[in-house]
Amino acid sequence: MAERAHALSTVDGYSGYGAEQGEKKLRAAIAATYYADLGIDETDIFVSDGAKCDISRLQVLFGSKVKIAVQDPSYPAYVDSSVIMGQTDLYQQDVQKYGNIEYMRCSPENGFFPDLSKVPRTDIIFFCSPNNPTGAAASRDQLTQLVKFAKDNGSIIVYDSAYAMYISDDSPKSIFEIPGAKEVALETASFSKYAGFTGVRLGWTVVPKELLFSDGHPVAKDFNRIVCTSFNGASTISQAGGLGCLSPEGLKAMQDVVGFYKENTKIIVDTFESLGFNVYGAKNAPYVWVHFPDRNSWDVFAEILEKANVVTTPGSGFGPGGEGFVRVSAFGHRENIIEAARRLKQLYK
Template sequence: MARINENYLKLPGSYLFSTIGKKVKEYSENNPDAEIIRLGIGDVTQPLAPAIISTLHSAVEEMGDAARFKGYAPDLGYDFLRNAISEKDYKARGCDISPDEIFVSDGAKSDCGNIQEIFSTDNKIAVCDPVYPVYVDSNVMAGRTGEYDPQTERFRDVIYMKCTRENDFAPDLPSEVPDLIYLCFPNNPTGAVMNKERLQEWVDYARKNGSIILYDSAYEAYISDDDVPHSIYECEGAKECAIEFRSFSKTAGFTGLRLGYTVIPKEIKAEGQLLWPLWARRHGTKYNGAPYIVQRAGEAVYSEEGRAQVTAQIAYYMENARIIKDGLKDAGYEVYGGVNAPYIWMRTPGDMTSWEFFDHLLAKANVVGTPGSGFGPSGEHYFRLTAFGNRENTIKAVERFKNL
């Protein structure tokens, strides 16, 4: 008789964004004339940059030519993309990351969920609280988290590092030493960042204790402050203890194409075992790479024309973030983020829970956001808004907030 992985049964309820989708669908069916503005799921709304579209057309033409046709992509990704990443994302910032330390994939979400497979289930993980759900959920599925306690809304064997107003939504070094440490900066959902001095403390902590940092820098392109590192490898010694995830989804609008990559330095080890060959074997066996056409589009992001166009799109979204943050402040809300990240983290009014505010906002203003409690217990009484909407709807949403 076939058996299921019982660890999946430990996951409470449904996935956060599935719940949001169901609620919005039900409301729309009951209120067909409602003009709903979606500032919840962090999907981009601007079309792909012209330089990327032009490259996609050229790559499609190649696929129709027998002499230039490409089949399966190389396991680790095409050299033309990995070379561009190495030069433009790392060496240009003083980080010694070589092309063969870069693993191209179909997105950072996949890699963040899959990376735990190369580690023992005996490892103890630490996560920020609140945080993007995929880190905890993928470890639950692997059987690494223990049982879920509905009273505390936490898993027994997970170290939750509170991120609150008191510590600027960036975690303090935990007293209980974790084996695997998930960090995400600029942060989803809070929009918080960590300066280089503070991030260096985490690298030093990991090296001292033999921990591995799993660093999600999917939103690094939105950083504007000079003292905020774009990569953890800007910190001394990080290549000995850190794995980094990057995404083209928000940087270049690839949510409909899917492209990302993971950096595993050649020298990083666990129990004396190099991790690079383990991930290379996993990557080759369970290949989740991107096709030739998409990787060519990724290369176009690094062209002079592509860079300029993508930078303009990022500026567009960050202007949306400014409009939301300033508008909510003017309306009397307590707000954070929205400077080095495309997310605004707001305090819910009064004693409203985050889901109560979700329902209130949908019913009274027809605006959709993301309840903070969906990102962890410390997210209760907070609410995430995204800057990825179009300008007209962003302005409308702010006006609706003011009229609540």
């Protein structure tokens, strides 16, 4: 990135507006690294300034007249962007849900995968795997069910794979590993959690040519129009960073980063398990989802903050299904994780 920044001050290295969809070399590297043999090529890849931004651009694409489904709990951007686009009805205080959104409960009881036989049809299904906050990665069988469910209903899946590199078991790392997924799903992803790029702003969305609206119009064609009108491409300097990440050295560095945080995750899991808590997630994600049965998430959050000076995230912030849980993040310096573990042991011993 430093080299690209310097190059901008030279006649040969200067570049202005790039392709809105991203630099050809980066699109090709993403396709080759993450989607080799999955039938996705570089022209299906739209480089972005992050998955969060693309989620809102996708909502603009879908418009105000659609109904979405979300995992409950899940990353709040899906619901929040739906509210902003005017897709929802009023917030219902009693159930802590917005009207006209289908909340698919994901809990320990159902293995954090919804019972699709009880889920009504929606136009759009946001599905994050590994899930933020629960850390649950859907299995091949579960994702096969999800793809079939979407196909039967004529729904579009927005698959968020921002944590895919954290998967340790044989869960699919892309929805496109599932046969038929290209006709029903698009996938959004990010360098944020692999390369510490949260402030650099770089991600991508895959919109396969095979994905059509019900009138037969390609979704990618309309998304391309939105990317060109409402965005002008990720920073060329950030894109240089993306190319670095996908070099052999960069891939090794990202694997090391992911491995480091997975060690942090293990410290956190061991801490809570030694204290008798049920913990979930962790294996395929940098998040530990800790159960505090019959307690209010915010009370637990406040207790841990005030008594141990450790910051967690109250589970109910991710939807009503997160009540009674807190999310503990593994993104931190090792010495801080160890110190937090020590304090938690003192608090809950």
